[in-house]
Amino acid sequence: MTTPNGPAYRRIATEEAFAPPEILDRYRDLLRDGGGDRGFQSLWGFYLGSTAERPRWVVDRLADLGVKRIADMDAHGIDHQVISLTCPGTQLFGTAEATALARHVNDVAAQAVRDHPERFTALAAVALQDPTAAAAELDRAVTQLGMRGVILNSHMQGRYLDDREFWPVLEAAEALGVPVYLHPNTPPDSMIEPLYEAGLDGAIYGFAVETAMHVLRIMSAGLFDHFPRLRLVIGHLGEGLPFWIPRIDFFHHAQVLSGRYPAMKAVELRPSDYLRRNVWFTTSGMAWTPAVMFVRDVVGADRVLYAMDYPYQCVADEVRELDALPVPPSELAAFYETTAVELFGLHH
Known part of the structure; x- marks a missing residue:
């Protein structure tokens, strides 16, 4: 906020979910027909089947890219959201349907950004079922629709980004200069x-x-050697990985030397080096001062930025907690605004 009595920066939230009604309807169809994997049935069976107040509120807000969402943002002091398709996105559908749905999602998100350019920026959805088409859709979303990154909702029906079949999407992201947000599934x-x-x-x-396992697979497969300029964003303060850095480095080195696992080959850097070079960490769902300060300390303050995790975790007290981080005003401005502006190429 840039009010006379408020901070001289915007609070930009960078992991904020949405789902067009068409996606939610297809999720309902899958649930009815017993489709999707067990995790999908568990997660979306709850959100779309429960009569409790919170899941009903979450589903209502997921589908809203207008009045209700903006009112919630205003109530919590959030000036701008980077919106992205909720998990599991399109990654559990057949190829043709997933590709069409991703295109539709991007058109919906782009319209929301056009309607509210001061409030929203969007990340592109793609269908990993067809990586070549996904790379083309990412190019369209960035160059024609103005999107500022891509959301990948982690595994693709049990397959991970260390599988080279998916690398055309990562190649496109690196070439376009936009980050990949790896959201949990x-x-x-x-x-x-x-x-x-x-x-x-x-x-x-x-x-x-x-998701922590997914990131480790990416690093140990040498993906960041192949795409050294690729920028990966992960939420929830890194899914615990910053805390495990010494142990991960030690045993990665030991296992490469021993030849214990055929899949674990030597890579150019230590896992922790990739975490500090190629990865950014958002605070989504982890507005806890000790953890935020720890991650800033071990990966660098310039790698840690704000996210709320709306609408799944939408708590005003969390914003107040982070407003009180024990850092200088210039670093708080970077945490809330300028790091996101630089990472996602946002407009000032």
């Missing part, structure tokens, strides 16, 4: 069972397990 059927049976498969822990 519920774990695939091959890993979900012990999490699901304990009620831990979603945001409480399963998201972090799934």
Whole structure:
């Protein structure tokens, strides 16, 4: 906010979900027909099937890119949202449908940005089922629709970005100079069972397990050697990875030397070096001062930026907590605004 009595910067929230009604309707169809994996059935069976107040409110706000969302932003002091398609996005549909839906999602998001340019910026959705078409859609979204990055909702039906089949999308992102936001997904059927049976498969822990593993797969596969200028954004303060840096570095080095795993080959840098060179960390859902300060300390303050995780986690107290971070005003301005402006190429 730039009011006489407020801070001289905008609060830009960078992991803010939406879902056009058409996507939600297709999710309902899949639930009715028993489609999708177990994680989808668990997550969206809850949000679209529960009569409790919070899930009903979340679904209502996901579909709104106008009055209600902007009113919520105003109530919480959020000046600008970087909006992106909620998980699992289009990644559980057939190829043709997923490709068409991604294009529709991008057209909807682009219209919202045109309607409210001061309030919204959008990340592109793509259908990884056809990586060549996905790269073309990302190019259209950036060069024609003005989108400032791409949202990938983590695994593609149990397959990960270390699979070279998906690399055309990453090549396109690097060439276009836009970041890839790697958003969590519920774990695939091959890993979900012990999490699901304990009620831990979603945001409480399963998201972090799934996405942290995905990032480690990316690094150990040498993806950042192949795409050294690729910028990856992860939420929730890095899904725990910053805390594990010494152990990850130690055992990655040891396992490469031992030849224990055929898939784990030598790469140019340590995992922690890639975290500090290629990865940015948002605070979505983790507005906790000790954790924010720790991540800033270990990866660099210029790598940590604000996100709310709207509408799933929308709490005014979290904004007040981060307003009080023990940092100089210039660093708070970077945390809330200028890092996001530079990372996503936003307009000042």
